Structure formats: structure tokens, C-alpha cells
Amino acid sequence: MSQVLKKPKLIFEDKLILEHALNLWSGCLLHSGELFDEFVKPIDADIDTDQFVLSGLLYCPYETVREEFRQCLAALCRMAPDQKQPDKTKPLDFILKLLSVNFSLISEYPCKQYFELFCELLDKHFLEVASKR
Numbered sequence: 001m002s003q004v005l006k007k008p009k010l011i012f013e014d015k016l017i018l019e020h021a022l023n024l025w026s027g028c029l030l031h032s033g034e035l036f037d038e039f040v041k042p043i044d045a046d047i048d049t050d051q052f053v054l055s056g057l058l059y060c061p062y063e064t065v066r067e068e069f070r071q072c073l074a075a076l077c078r079m080a081p082d083q084k085q086p087d088k089t090k091p092l093d094f095i096l097k098l099l100s101v102n103f104s105l106i107s108e109y110p111c112k113q114y115f116e117l118f119c120e121l122l123d124k125h126f127l128e129v130a131s132k133r
Contacts, residue, residue, distance in 0.1 A: 001025070002047070005055040010062055019068050022056070026072040030079055033088070040089050050098055058105060058114045070113035077121055092128075096121045 001021050004014050029035050040049050056069035076091040099118045106114055 002052050002055070005052070005060060005065075010065070015062065015065060018056075018065055022068050022072050026075055029076055029091075033079065036076070036079075036091055036094075037089050040094055050102075053095070053098060054102060054105075057117065058102075058109045058111060061110070063110065063113075066110070066113040070117045073117055074120055077124065092121060092124060096125055 001018055004010065004018055004021075007014065010018075029039065042049060053069070053073065057066055057073065060066050060069075073091075073095055077095055079091055095117075099114065099121065103118070
């Protein structure tokens with residue numbers, strides 16, 4: 001997916017590949033929560049997970065691709081954290097932090113999906129915090 005996102009122009013087949021690969025990837029992560037830790041802490045030093053997420057959600061010039069990323073990341077963040085393994089990276093925490101740190105970039109790119117996801121995750125985070133009180 002990273003290689004396809006780096007192309008200057010995507011053809012229809014590229015978008016289909018991205019959509020199906022993204023669905024497969026998110027399905028695997030939703031099925032096996034421990035895989036998310038492997039995603040955020042990759043063994044391969046060539047993989048930059050932050051850039052991957054930002055490439056699909058913000059840098060990509062195609063709204064359909066950005067929307068697919070938004071939906072996928074939102075679904076991952078709705079995943080309940082594993083209570084048996086509290087030291088594992090929570091998708092909500094990881095994605096919210098990534099979006100917060102890079103918020104200043106939204107003025108340079110089409111940012112509708114980025115902003116929608118950011119607002120949705122903030123709402124979810126505040127609901128979780130309020131329910132713990």
C-alpha cells in the first residue's frame with residue numbers, strides 16, 4: 001500500500017488495490033489485536049507507520065482513498081482495548097496522538113477526512129475519560 005500511495009497519479013486499478021488491501025489489513029488488525037503493536041513498532045526500519053497513515057489520510061490527492069483510510073482508522077480506534085494486555089499500544093491513543101502532532105499540516109492539504117477522524121476520536125477519547133470518573 002505504501003508503494004501505491006507514493007505514485008504521483010493513481011489509476012482506477014491502484015485505487016481498487018488500495019481499497020482491498022486496506023480492508024484486508026484492517027480486518028487482520030481487528031481480528032488479532034496484537035498485530036497493531038507490530039504495525040506501530042515495525043521490525044523493518046524502512047517502514048514509517050506515521051507516514052503511511054498520513055499518506056493515506058492527508059497527503060493523498062484522491063478523496064475516495066482518504067475516505068477509505070478514515071473509515072478504516074475509525075474502525076480500528078473503535079476496537080476495545082485488550083484488558084489482559086494493558087501495555088499494548090491502543091489504536092485510539094496512537095492515531096489521536098499522530099493526528100494531534102501533525103495538526104498544523106491540514107492547511108497544506110485537503111483535510112476533510114483528517115479533521116472528521118480527529119473530531120470523532122476526540123469525542124471517543126473524552127467519552128472514555130468521562131466514563132472512568
